[in-house]
Amino acid sequence: MDLLSTLVDKGLRRERPTRDEALAVLATTDDELLDVVAAAGRVRRHWFGRRVKLNYLVNLKSGLCPEDCSYCSQRLGSEAGILKYTWIKPDEAAKAAGAGVAGGAKRVCLVASGRGPTDRDVERVAGTIAAIKEQNEGVEVCACLGLLSDGQADRLRDAGADAYNHNLNTSESTYADICTTHDYSDRVDTVHRARAAGLSACSGLIAGMGESDADLVDVVFGLRDLDPDSVPVNFLIPFEGTPLAQEWNLTPQRCLRILAMVRFVCPDVEVRLAGGREVQLRSMQPLALHLANSIFLGDYLTSEGQAGQADLDMIADAGFEVEGAGTTTLPAHRAEDGAGCGGGACGPSSTDEPEPAGAARPGLVSVRRRGAGTDLPPNA
Numbered sequence: 001m002d003l004l005s006t007l008v009d010k011g012l013r014r015e016r017p018t019r020d021e022a023l024a025v026l027a028t029t030d031d032e033l034l035d036v037v038a039a040a041g042r043v044r045r046h047w048f049g050r051r052v053k054l055n056y057l058v059n060l061k062s063g064l065c066p067e068d069c070s071y072c073s074q075r076l077g078s079e080a081g082i083l084k085y086t087w088i089k090p091d092e093a094a095k096a097a098g099a100g101v102a103g104g105a106k107r108v109c110l111v112a113s114g115r116g117p118t119d120r121d122v123e124r125v126a127g128t129i130a131a132i133k134e135q136n137e138g139v140e141v142c143a144c145l146g147l148l149s150d151g152q153a154d155r156l157r158d159a160g161a162d163a164y165n166h167n168l169n170t171s172e173s174t175y176a177d178i179c180t181t182h183d184y185s186d187r188v189d190t191v192h193r194a195r196a197a198g199l200s201a202c203s204g205l206i207a208g209m210g211e212s213d214a215d216l217v218d219v220v221f222g223l224r225d226l227d228p229d230s231v232p233v234n235f236l237i238p239f240e241g242t243p244l245a246q247e248w249n250l251t252p253q254r255c256l257r258i259l260a261m262v263r264f265v266c267p268d269v270e271v272r273l274a275g276g277r278e279v280q281l282r283s284m285q286p287l288a289l290h291l292a293n294s295i296f297l298g299d300y301l302t303s304e305g306q307a308g309q310a311d312l313d314m315i316a317d318a319g320f321e322v323e324g325a326g327t328t329t330l331p332a333h334r335a336e337d338g339a340g341c342g343g344g345a346c347g348p349s350s351t352d353e354p355e356p357a358g359a360a361r362p363g364l365v366s367v368r369r370r371g372a373g374t375d376l377p378p379n380a
């Protein structure tokens with residue numbers, strides 16, 4: 001397939017595919033799917049070998065958010081039966097983080113619900129970062145606290161944060177469909193602030209919110225322009241009690257095509273298989289390891305992932321290896337000089353009609369009841 005040969009060559013050169021090429025990946029048929037995975041897998045192996053980086057989420061503050069992101073179980077007006085709690089203490093966060101590190105996580109992601117932190121919140125998180133770093137030598141810490149104001153990224157960097165996450169989530173043209181309380185440019189601004197402060201930028205997307213192939217290509221090209229070091233690819237977890245509860249419109253095959261497209265567009269970037277992998281990829285999760293070089297271990301912010309041991313078994317069974325603490329995740333050109341996936345620059349497949357939305361999948365989404373904010377041990 002000429003398309004795939006072209007995309008592999010470009011991926012190995014860190015050259016941006018054309019928009020039509022990216023759209024064509026999303027439009028491939030099921031008959032072509034394994035060829036697509038194999039081609040994108042070559043690019044993944046070229047830059048990251050067979051290593052899988054493990055990341056561990058700690059939800060510092062859960063629920064009760066004033067923003068109205070329609071995909072989010074923590075949003076204003078959410079009726080999802082999630083855990084709701086205010087800031088957990090630094091030692092509680094460090095204990096939760098320690099469970100993830102013990103399970104093999106190299107990076108701990110500290111997340112708090114809300115539009116953005118106050119300066120007092122940032123000081124609180126600074127104390128949490130110190131506690132985690134003191135108890136877990138060498139661990140990377142990424143903060144994800146929402147929109148940042150002046151000076152906050154610098155303070156987080158000074159406190160020892162290695163990275164900052166703020167996802168674009170969807171294309172600029174459809175952003176208003178998923179959120180009315182902030183906009184796409186607010187999110188872009190925060191990613192710029194993080195990078196300007198010297199933090200490793202992490203920014204990704206959520207697929208499965210009713211977007212078109214063109215929207216997906218737009219947001220991934222937007223991410224490439226932002227040049228993050230890591231790109232989490234989330235697949236919507238349609239929480240009961242949120243406006244998108246009925247949006248079960250992904251298939252495992254479409255998830256794999258999306259991951260392949262992201263890999264071709266951002267070939268040398270840490271592509272992280274993030275929320276929704278269990279419920280949307282289901283038994284196809286191991287194939288996704290040929291595309292993503294990074295996953296979250298165990299539970300998500302408000303929902304349960306598969307058991308941490310099941311993640312480790314899946315990685316070993318698929319022939320991959322957990323990335324060790326002494327290994328640098330990014331290719332040398334990125335790790336050393338911060339060079340990005342480079343600057344440069346979907347219609348639905350006839351055989352890939354999405355399943356009708358509205359088919360509830362009860363039993364696939366389990367609300368998290370353990371880990372941070374509870375007395376129960378974390379799942380790592």
Ligand code: SF4
Nearest residue numbers: 065067069072075113
């Ligand atoms: S700002 Fe964050 S926590 Fe709040 S609704 Fe949006 S995604 Fe959820």
